[in-house]
Amino acid sequence: MSKLKFEVKNDEAGMKLREYLKKNAQLSTRLIKGAAIQGRIEVNNKVEKLNYVLKEKDVIGFEVRKEESQNIEPEKMDLEVIYEDCDLIVVNKSPGIVVHPTKSYPHGTLANGLIYYFRDKGEDCIVRLVSRLDMDTSGLIIVAKNQFSHMALARDMQKEEFKKSYLAVVHGNIKESEGTIDLPIYRPTDDSIKRVVDERGQKSITHFKVVKSFEKGDLVRLTLETGRTHQIRVHLSHLGHPIFGDNLYGVEDDSQLIKRQALHAYRLVFPHPRSGELIELESSIPKDIEELIKEISS
Structure with a gap:
C-alpha cells in the first residue's frame, strides 16, 4: 500500500488541496510540491492541481512511491x-x-x-x-x-512519545540509582571529533537508571531527550563513569575486556508515520556485552 488516502470532512470543504495537505495531512511543502509536479496527487482518482477547491467526501490520493536512485553500491550482508x-x-x-x-x-x-x-x-x-x-x-x-x-x-522525533533507549556498562558504581543529566555539550573546534561539557554548548538531556550493579561497574539504562553527537558517552564520562571500551572518553585500556564501547541501542518507541500507532521494539544485549558483564561481576 503505497498511496495515502484522505476523505474530506464537512468542516474541511472549501479548503484548497495545497492547504489541506499541509495543515490537515501534515505533509511538508517540499513533499507536496514534488508530488504535484510528478502528478502523484489525485482527487477522486483524477490528478488535480494544488489550487483545487475541495468538496465534502472528496477522496484525496497521495502516491508516496516514486522512482529514485542512490550512488551506493549494493552489497550482500546478513541483516537482522x-x-x-x-x-x-x-x-x-x-x-x-x-x-x-x-x-x-x-x-x-x-x-x-x-x-x-x-x-x-x-x-x-x-x-x-x-x-x-x-x-x-x-x-x-x-x-x-x-x-x-x-x-x-x-x-x-521531537514528540514526547518518540523514545530512544540504550544500555551501557560503565566503570564504577553510580551513587544515584536514577536521575537526569542536564549538561550542555560543545564541540571545541570544527575539526574535533571529541565533544565536551561546556556552557557554550547545546542543551543536552539524558535520563538514566541503574539496572544492575556489579563489583567493578554498573549496567545502566539511558533514554535520550535530546540527540547530540556522543551525548551518552560525554555525559557518563563527565560524571566520572565512562563506558567500558570507550577509547575516546574513557580513562583506561579495556581492550582485554571488550573491543568497543559497551553501548547498545536496545529500545525504540515511535508513532508509525502512516497510522500514528505506537511501535515498540527491543533487541537483546549483544554477546560481547554479556561477556563483559560476566567479567566485571566476578
Whole structure:
C-alpha cells in the first residue's frame, strides 16, 4: 500500500488541496510540491492541481512511491530485521559497522547492505536514515523507505512519545540509582571529533537508571531527550563513569575486556508515520556485552 488516502470532512470543504495537505495531512511543502509536479496527487482518482477547491467526501490520493536512485553500491550482508513494512525498516546493527559510506569507509556499510536487501526484494527504495549510531555502537536503527515516512518520522522525533533507549556498562558504581543529566555539550573546534561539557554548548538531556550493579561497574539504562553527537558517552564520562571500551572518553585500556564501547541501542518507541500507532521494539544485549558483564561481576 503505497498511496495515502484522505476523505474530506464537512468542516474541511472549501479548503484548497495545497492547504489541506499541509495543515490537515501534515505533509511538508517540499513533499507536496514534488508530488504535484510528478502528478502523484489525485482527487477522486483524477490528478488535480494544488489550487483545487475541495468538496465534502472528496477522496484525496497521495502516491508516496516514486522512482529514485542512490550512488551506493549494493552489497550482500546478513541483516537482522526487527520490523518492516511498506514505509520503514528497523534493523539491529552489529558493532563495527559504519552506517553510511564515507571516504574512509566506502564499502561494507549498513547502507550498502540495505540497498542490496531492497533490490533483492524488488523494492525501489533508497536509504533514508532516521537515526544513526556510531560505528562501534550496536543496536536499533530506523530507516525510512520513502520521502513521506522520512518526513513524518523526522518530525515526530521531537514528540514526547518518540523514545530512544540504550544500555551501557560503565566503570564504577553510580551513587544515584536514577536521575537526569542536564549538561550542555560543545564541540571545541570544527575539526574535533571529541565533544565536551561546556556552557557554550547545546542543551543536552539524558535520563538514566541503574539496572544492575556489579563489583567493578554498573549496567545502566539511558533514554535520550535530546540527540547530540556522543551525548551518552560525554555525559557518563563527565560524571566520572565512562563506558567500558570507550577509547575516546574513557580513562583506561579495556581492550582485554571488550573491543568497543559497551553501548547498545536496545529500545525504540515511535508513532508509525502512516497510522500514528505506537511501535515498540527491543533487541537483546549483544554477546560481547554479556561477556563483559560476566567479567566485571566476578
